[in-house]
Amino acid sequence: MITMFAVLLYLIGHFGLMLAFYPARFCFRLYTYVLSLFLEDHSSVRVVVIGGGFAGSRIAKALESQCQVTLIDTKDFFEFTPSILRSLVEPSHASALQIRHCEYLSTANCIQGVVSEITPEHVVVENWWKRISYDVLIVASGSTYNQPFKEANAVIATRANILSGCAKQLELSDSVLVIGGGSVGVELAAEVNETFPEKRVVIAHSHEKLLARLPKVARQYVWEYFEKQTNTELLLNTKVTTRTDVGYKTKDGRSVVVDVAFMCTGISPNSDFLKSFDDKCVDKRGFAVVNEYLQLEGHPNVFVAGDVSAVKEEKLAQAARLAAKVTVSNVRAYMANLKDGHKHPMQAYEPESLPMIISLGKYDAVLVWGETVFCGIVPALMKEAVEWLVMVQY
Numbered sequence: 001m002i003t004m005f006a007v008l009l010y011l012i013g014h015f016g017l018m019l020a021f022y023p024a025r026f027c028f029r030l031y032t033y034v035l036s037l038f039l040e041d042h043s044s045v046r047v048v049v050i051g052g053g054f055a056g057s058r059i060a061k062a063l064e065s066q067c068q069v070t071l072i073d074t075k076d077f078f079e080f081t082p083s084i085l086r087s088l089v090e091p092s093h094a095s096a097l098q099i100r101h102c103e104y105l106s107t108a109n110c111i112q113g114v115v116s117e118i119t120p121e122h123v124v125v126e127n128w129w130k131r132i133s134y135d136v137l138i139v140a141s142g143s144t145y146n147q148p149f150k151e152a153n154a155v156i157a158t159r160a161n162i163l164s165g166c167a168k169q170l171e172l173s174d175s176v177l178v179i180g181g182g183s184v185g186v187e188l189a190a191e192v193n194e195t196f197p198e199k200r201v202v203i204a205h206s207h208e209k210l211l212a213r214l215p216k217v218a219r220q221y222v223w224e225y226f227e228k229q230t231n232t233e234l235l236l237n238t239k240v241t242t243r244t245d246v247g248y249k250t251k252d253g254r255s256v257v258v259d260v261a262f263m264c265t266g267i268s269p270n271s272d273f274l275k276s277f278d279d280k281c282v283d284k285r286g287f288a289v290v291n292e293y294l295q296l297e298g299h300p301n302v303f304v305a306g307d308v309s310a311v312k313e314e315k316l317a318q319a320a321r322l323a324a325k326v327t328v329s330n331v332r333a334y335m336a337n338l339k340d341g342h343k344h345p346m347q348a349y350e351p352e353s354l355p356m357i358i359s360l361g362k363y364d365a366v367l368v369w370g371e372t373v374f375c376g377i378v379p380a381l382m383k384e385a386v387e388w389l390v391m392v393q394y
Contacts, residue, residue, distance in 0.1 A: 001223050003131075006377040013381045017207050036065035039073070042335040043067060047123045048123050048134040050115050051270075052078055052101055054320035055253055055306035055327070056140030060108050063329040067335065069108040070132055072125060075159070076100055077143075078394060082317055085188045089195035091164035091253045098160065104394040111188040115141070118277045120299075135338070136331055139274065139325070143267040143307035143315065145184075154243075154261040166260070173259035174199060177239050177248060180207025180264035181270060186222055187359050188262055193229050194361030201232045202256055205349070206239040211358070212232075213314075217373040225360050225365040244256050267315060269308040283310050285336070292348040293330050294323060301334065303327050308378050313351035317390075324350060357383040 004373070045067040052073030060071040082095040087094040101110040111132070113125040122131040147158050154177075155166050170192070172177065178189045181203055203210075210226075211219050226232050238337045239251040240261075247257040255291050269286045273282050274296075279296050287310035289297045294309065296302040305327045306320035313319050326349045333344040355369040357379050367378035 001232070004019040006363055009377060010381060010384075013386060017083050017384065021388060021392060025394075028393050030057060032061075037130050039066050040332070040336065040339075041066060042332075042339065045135050045335050045338065046133055047136045047138065047331065048072065048132055049138045050118075050123065050141060050273075051140035051142050051306065051308075052110075052315045053081070053140060053142045053306060054390075055142075055324040056138070057101070057104070057108050057138060058321055058324040058333075059138055059305065059328055060105060061394075062310070062324075063331060064105055064108040066332070067136075070111060070134075071099065071105065071108050072111045072113060072115055072123065072132070073102055074112070076102070076116055077111070078104070079160060080317075080390055081158075082357075082383070084163055085184070086189050087358070088157075088167060088170060088188065089165045092165040094160035099388070099391070099394045114272045136303070136334060138327060138331065139302065139308060140270075140306045141270040141273075141321075142310050143269045144242065145263055145265055145267055154179060154248075155265040156263045157188055158333070165302040169260055170196070175260075176201050177240075177256055177258040177261035178203045178264055179248075179261060180206065180266075181210040181234075181236070182264065182266070183211060183358050185262075185264035188234065188264055190225070190360040190364075191234060193226075197229075197230060197231060200258075201229070202235060202236045202258060202361040203232065204240050204250065205255065206234040206237070207232070208237050210234070210236075211218075214356075214366075214368050215373055217367050218375075219366045220362070221366055221373070221375045222358070267307065271308050283308075293326050293346040294349050295330070303331060311349065311351055314354065314356065316354055316356060318354050319351070321355075322352065357386070359383055381390055 023373055047063055047067050048070045049074050050057045052071055057078040062071050063069050063374045073326050077098045077100045083097055113128050119125040122133055124131055166231050167268055167391040178185045179380045189201050192201055199376035240248050241251050249255055271282055271288055274282050283289055288304045288306045288308050289310050296304055305323040307315045326347050330346040333346045336344045353370045358366045361376055
């Protein structure tokens with residue numbers, strides 16, 4: 001139960017972070033500029049980064065002072081995706097989660113478009129007037145949610161702009177279906193519950209437990225949270241398969257009558273352009289196969305970071321940022337090799353156990369780190385602090 005003290009604590013922390021945001025961003029940009037003065041010059045090297053998410057944006061920002069960087073992204077901004085679900089019930093929050101690529105990148109060339117093909121020398125972008133040449137290619141194209149059925153009536157919870165645009169539709173609806181009971185589905189359902197307790201919320205999950213990969217304590221806390229919500233119905237071991245005139249139908253023939261649905265199912269890597277480049281470098285699930293230095297198998301000048309790589313780890317934002325850090329180090333070593341002909345050592349990427357925070361509305365959350373679980377207002381504040389810390393660095 002959320003107390004007034006917990007709400008007050010949250011508000012104090014929230015406004016404190018807001019006041020400190022722009023001074024902290026200025027200090028970080030100054031620090032980054034000073035560091036760039038001491039980096040080795042590789043201005044003749046052309047580096048193309050595909051994807052402007054947590055990995056791609058960080059890599060482009062780190063390398064732009066050393067070489068010719070081109071960032072290609074399907075959108076023109078970076079977005080803090082772990083917090084986008086709040087924009088569904090609080091549309092104004094979307095702007096706080098985004099910053100245009102051209103605002104935090106000072107010298108890199110930014111191209112908005114979809115990569116359709118890559119060759120050993122060029123990247124082809126749909127409807128772009130020329131091919132983009134590269135010496136080093138970095139694939140950080142991320143992932144998208146699976147669409148388990150052909151009809152596209154369900155809202156796919158991938159971007160804050162999409163979700164904030166659905167805010168009015170949600171407000172006018174009496175019932176909501178959340179398809180998927182992983183972390184995204186749980187968070188989205190909790191946001192709706194907190195803001196619109198009068199609405200009927202149905203969570204359809206194809207497994208027997210919500211958040212199946214998390215420790216039992218975390219699963220139990222989330223289960224008890226939804227058990228207390230009299231407006232919420234959990235449909236476990238239930239796969240939604242088709243759209244109907246009045247809602248959706250499940251694999252076992254059950255009809256779920258709702259006004260609006262949100263897709264929160266598993267992810268698929270954005271790697272179609274890699275398959276035509278070299279089908280041996282993509283595994284059967286579509287993830288890019290890399291060596292220990294995050295180089296694409298058989299292509300030493302192509303690096304891969306983030307969700308699109310086949311590294312076995314939880315596909316988390318902080319994992320993408322760690323992979324970006326290693327990628328930057330290894331790209332610098334690769335460029336040094338090109339420059340002087342000596343073999344500069346690269347850093348092996350080792351997946352780590354990382355914390356995950358699952359929000360249950362604004363004032364409640366579950367922090368999971370390995371087998372350690374911490375619940376309540378403090379993890380909720382921590383998630384806001386992480387959002388602040390990441391956005392300050394842009």
